[in-house]
Amino acid sequence: MENQKHDQPAERWKQFFPDAVMETARVEKDLNYHGAHFGIRALEYVVFMGTLITLGLFGAAIYQIAEPGTGFYFFIALLFLAGTVVLHRTVHKRLIDALGTGLALVGTVSLIAALFSLDTFNDREVQGIILGVIVILVLVSRKNLLTILGVIASFWILNWLLESRDFSEDRFDTFRLVAMIFILLLGALVCLEGFIFSHYSRLVHFSNYLKHGVFLALCSYFVLDFDSWSWSRWTTFNSAKWLTLAMYVELLLFAVLLFVWQYRRLKREHLPLWIVVLLPLSLFLLGFFSVKIAFFLLAFLAFLFTRSLFGIITGALGLIYAVIHFYYELNWTLMQKSLVFIGLGVLYLGLFFLLNAKKMPHE
């Protein structure tokens, strides 16, 4: 189907850009590399998983036979990490990218083993070195899977690294701070997509991978429930609650920014302010009761606005999880939860009928 769809691609592109001079062959080559062609994901999956299983078995077998020391681990780490960089920078094939990512993962694990076996670094120093290596690897490679996995790994390493510094008496306070920084990053990547496209179009794919990596890292944070708070119990208000409240305010500001941006874009299409700004904002206010719901709802709407299928599906699944999780939230009584849901349900059904009754200018 994909092939049939692009039978006459050049003519189709010309319809959109009649005056542009295009290097059609290079455009097609780019599409062949980045496009979701028949079977490519199945092959990537086998190569990546197969690489991990095979290298894992070889690593374990060598350990059984020789019980190698620090030098061996360093050698393997250097070989695999350098191999990844060489493969990712010189060969632009999806299967080689998957192979390189598998090598990078095993190389990183070997580096961790090497650093720990030296007995000269403490946990925090090892975490710092690994974080640095991953960031360099992502920036140099800029490939799909490696970037996504690298960003997720960086998020968690950064969390453990900062937590071990004991900034605060409350556990996971630093996690909240890191999550807020990543939310800022995600918001920036979504809002600046158009700017990156027009001014730095060669970085569009990399910024997309970064966006998906940051989003998945935050998904893991919220799904693993590091954001739980006791917002309704004011008597024991502590820094964790302040930080979670700050996170909600941050999300709220992004929501306002996103919806106003959409209003400015869509007002030419005669969509009134209340539909584009007030309505999604009212929907978003549900997030006051659970910052998890707020995050997934905002992500879902942001990806919907920018038509990113991966984000829409993941955001929707996350939202379902967050609503189910809210049932088990002990800081709100069933009565409070029920009144919130009934109130919002009535509001939305009312708005639905209002929206149906109101004809748009072009109708």
Added chain:
Amino acid sequence: MEKEKRLSRTELTAIANHSDLTPEQKARSYTEQIPIHGEEYRQFLKWILLVGGISLLGFGLVFFFAFNWRDMPASWKFTTVWVFLLGFLVPVFLPKSSQLTKNLLVTVASLLVGVLFAVFGQVYQTGAFTYQYIALWLALIAAWVLIMHFAPLWILFHLLACVGLYDYFDQYFAVYVYLFVVVALTVVWNEVKPAKAFPYWYLLTVLTPAIVFSTARTSATILGDSFLARFDWTEFAVFIFCEAALFGLALYKKWLIPVAHIALSLMVVMDAKLIAVYHDNLIIPAFATLLVLTVSIFFLIYLRNFWKNGKSKA
């Protein structure tokens, strides 16, 4: 029509990278091609307000009655449950309801059957989350599932069936056999009734856990290090039969992802067997895996090249 004409993000990026478009032209083309359009947004809002409104109201009322459950007389309790179910089912018969709305309403009603059991019956608090509860739930929604023929509703049904089977047998053998049978029946159904065929994503959703569970269970029984899993030749034969049947089916239907799943599954089971045979010595399994992986990748590349002009499913 307008939606079909739009360029994908990948196409637009490739053109932007290899043409003489100015930053202003790129910005304009991005705004025209990528973000959601006004009419699409309006349609989406109508849909989300309807679904969101009904769901929030439904769950709000469930929470409300659950909170006051102890204080309500028995007749009220009985009436409440019926009001909920009828509230979701009656709109299905309204002539103006679209098929999607009907499907969604029945799916929410099917979900509510179990939720009502759990919340009002307080099953979860008494620790009685057993197969009887699931079986009753399944029996009550079975007719709706068959009549509506809606893929997400079928997935809910299979999910419940798997939980019930696991709860009853206390192991995954029955679960994965059930899932493989579902895959086989789905394929037969798609052949007999192509107009009402199940989508490919539905098959993958059923097939992937079938392969994961069967691989994990078979590897565990072969390695023999789990007190839950003892190796059994009959079970092993069933596993091989299921994988072989699925492999044949995937080749016939030109499905690459199931072939990839099976390749990895057989590799893992082979590793388990070799590790058991060579008494935890890993060097031979490592070389065997390398060999099998290489062959699998070349086989998959061959299949991909052979099929790619004639089939769209991956």
